[in-house]
Amino acid sequence: MKLTRAGDPQEINAEVIARDGRRIRVRIGDREIAAEFTPNTDGGGILAIDGRRYPIFGARRKDSILVSVGPASFEFKPAEAATRRRARGLAAAEITAPMPGKVLKVLVHDGDLVEAGQPLVVIEAMKMETTLAAESAAVVKHVRVEEGQSVDHGAVLIELSPPPASSGRESSPRDP
Amino acid sequence: MRVRVFGNYTTGAPVAIDCASFVESMARFTKLLVANRGEIALRIIRSARVFGLKTVAVYSAADANSAHVVAADEAILIGPAEAAKSYLNIAAIVDATKQSGADAIHPGYGFLSERPEFARAAADAQIVFVGPRPDVMAALGNKVAARRIAVTAGVPVVPGIETAEISAARDFAAQVNYPILIKAAAGGGGRGMRVVAEASQLETALEAAAREAAAAFGDGRIFIEKYLAHPRHVEIQILGDEHGSVIALGERDCSIQRRHQKIVEESPAPGLSNAMRVKMIDAALKLARAAHYTNAGTVEFLVEGDNFYFLEVNARLQVEHPVTEMRFGCDLVCDQLRIASGGKVSEPAAPRGVAIECRINAEDPEHDFRPATGTVLHLSVPSGPGVRFDSHLTRGAEVTPWYDGLLGKLIGYGANREEARGRLVNALGELALLGVTNNAAYLRDIIASDQFRDAKLSTHFIDEFFSRWKIGQSEIDAAIVAALITASNQQLENAALPQNSGKGRSPWDALNNFELWGSRR
Numbered sequence: 001m002k003l004t005r006a007g008d009p010q011e012i013n014a015e016v017i018a019r020d021g022r023r024i025r026v027r028i029g030d031r032e033i034a035a036e037f038t039p040n041t042d043g044g045g046i047l048a049i050d051g052r053r054y055p056i057f058g059a060r061r062k063d064s065i066l067v068s069v070g071p072a073s074f075e076f077k078p079a080e081a082a083t084r085r086r087a088r089g090l091a092a093a094e095i096t097a098p099m100p101g102k103v104l105k106v107l108v109h110d111g112d113l114v115e116a117g118q119p120l121v122v123i124e125a126m127k128m129e130t131t132l133a134a135e136s137a138a139v140v141k142h143v144r145v146e147e148g149q150s151v152d153h154g155a156v157l158i159e160l161s162p163p164p165a166s167s168g169r170e171s172s173p174r175d176p
Numbered sequence: 177m178r179v180r181v182f183g184n185y186t187t188g189a190p191v192a193i194d195c196a197s198f199v200e201s202m203a204r205f206t207k208l209l210v211a212n213r214g215e216i217a218l219r220i221i222r223s224a225r226v227f228g229l230k231t232v233a234v235y236s237a238a239d240a241n242s243a244h245v246v247a248a249d250e251a252i253l254i255g256p257a258e259a260a261k262s263y264l265n266i267a268a269i270v271d272a273t274k275q276s277g278a279d280a281i282h283p284g285y286g287f288l289s290e291r292p293e294f295a296r297a298a299a300d301a302q303i304v305f306v307g308p309r310p311d312v313m314a315a316l317g318n319k320v321a322a323r324r325i326a327v328t329a330g331v332p333v334v335p336g337i338e339t340a341e342i343s344a345a346r347d348f349a350a351q352v353n354y355p356i357l358i359k360a361a362a363g364g365g366g367r368g369m370r371v372v373a374e375a376s377q378l379e380t381a382l383e384a385a386a387r388e389a390a391a392a393f394g395d396g397r398i399f400i401e402k403y404l405a406h407p408r409h410v411e412i413q414i415l416g417d418e419h420g421s422v423i424a425l426g427e428r429d430c431s432i433q434r435r436h437q438k439i440v441e442e443s444p445a446p447g448l449s450n451a452m453r454v455k456m457i458d459a460a461l462k463l464a465r466a467a468h469y470t471n472a473g474t475v476e477f478l479v480e481g482d483n484f485y486f487l488e489v490n491a492r493l494q495v496e497h498p499v500t501e502m503r504f505g506c507d508l509v510c511d512q513l514r515i516a517s518g519g520k521v522s523e524p525a526a527p528r529g530v531a532i533e534c535r536i537n538a539e540d541p542e543h544d545f546r547p548a549t550g551t552v553l554h555l556s557v558p559s560g561p562g563v564r565f566d567s568h569l570t571r572g573a574e575v576t577p578w579y580d581g582l583l584g585k586l587i588g589y590g591a592n593r594e595e596a597r598g599r600l601v602n603a604l605g606e607l608a609l610l611g612v613t614n615n616a617a618y619l620r621d622i623i624a625s626d627q628f629r630d631a632k633l634s635t636h637f638i639d640e641f642f643s644r645w646k647i648g649q650s651e652i653d654a655a656i657v658a659a660l661i662t663a664s665n666q667q668l669e670n671a672a673l674p675q676n677s678g679k680g681r682s683p684w685d686a687l688n689n690f691e692l693w694g695s696r697r
Contacts, residue, residue, distance in 0.1 A: 070651070
């Protein structure tokens, strides 16, 4: 099973090798981990790995798995979609709103060539400004929102397409 | 410490415990409307009950199932989710107060708590406002006026000016040298606050700060000051009554901040000499007397070396007030109510022990503290000696993007700092919150760290020691194993419940989209 942690593009290759009652052997990348899982009455359980005991809870969502390990919370997603995008030379084909909020600033225009890490749009939610940046070099295919617009969680703000094959830094095709 | 009991235990009549030292108070009001939400609304309702008051909650459409709505004797819908149309809507809140027959308002912190026009609107409607008088609030809420009061009272201040003009800002920066700090002239809480390291960043920062200030406080005025290189943030809790007495309830060190918002607070301030403490308390009291301050307030200072500088007065209850309560064995909300009833304050008993609080926020500390939302699918709440958890969270609670992401405050108390720290670390380890990304593991690692143990405190603590924090690999491994177990659970595959469209959801619908393994057999 290929997973990614929310917010982290790195793929995790993990699978269950064997399961025998409470004992479970798992491969993570090229490492093998032996764990013992004891369910609790509260819907969670205790996971013992290398002599450490972790209280854990888990839940499945349509497109992700949520788990907590002690006070730490994690969200995992299947990696397939990310793999397809990377094959096309893009870390993400769309910039989506991580939460509902208001678009404060749109910093790019259709046709702009953007670099990895370049800020694209600023949204305001939970009384804070959050800047969304390109994860990889790309061309802005279409800006779908305007400044001042309210957006829902997951709304597509900007569509991206793969950058031109040439390696040199190009100027924006848009006239200033 | 003297403790008096009002009311009657045997008849079941309302009982009020006199926790700070109060001489007498009269019943000026009997029903309190709490103009806030989240943990502070719940916390105020609890104390109001003890004080013998009926309570009224107000709520926005996004908070219909929130804990404060459930806890109050009555609850009134005041508007849609947008704060500007609900929790910041003075007319709607005053109307709700009249409609419910409440005769007092507690504003909590944030929202309208430091808006003089709100206090004035309450007074005009013959409603007791639990806080300072509007004119005092107006004077102290304006940073320029507050500084003037401080200077007149002989309290040291950091060099600064009020302006949103780029040219005036440039001139000032040239005088005091970069870095400079830009912040909202109205309100506190770190919102709209920016450090400008060099001239080229000034214009952008000024614009963004004005925008955030206008959005957060409805007031785009900007204050610019010299940025101190390595200060600590230490503040003094004060209580003033209508009879001209003001007392101080010690200090809190709130140096550990991210994005200029406090995340860890403690009392006493580690390593602060008694001489400094006495000087700072004296300065805070002088300022409070000069301003004719009433009710609860906090005088904030920056401390660098043997110097301290007045920062601002927060004319309200602070988020971090519990650390003071733990040490002084008092209930500051009860104290506020008693002051608003005309009670007199007198010197408190000596404080005991050490209290440390941390703020559990819906945010991702591994990704620049990006705010998070979600539904609480599971909640394990810590407890035990010296552990206090102030939170409105319940299983099924929704954390929405409409308001700030404070999920709760966890406080560890002990005879000394190491005991308090140990209890807080353990309590953070007991906390489990599934469904909303939060900073609990980050806070645990901070409190458990050598740097925090050694109290290497400054407002740069996070930048210096915890800006590149990542969760430990062993916990990631455990999480991956947990994810595989969750994914492979056959029952969950069968459950495959449809994702809700998001419209008109109740917490029950939200929970039905998930299933905890092991919970249904």
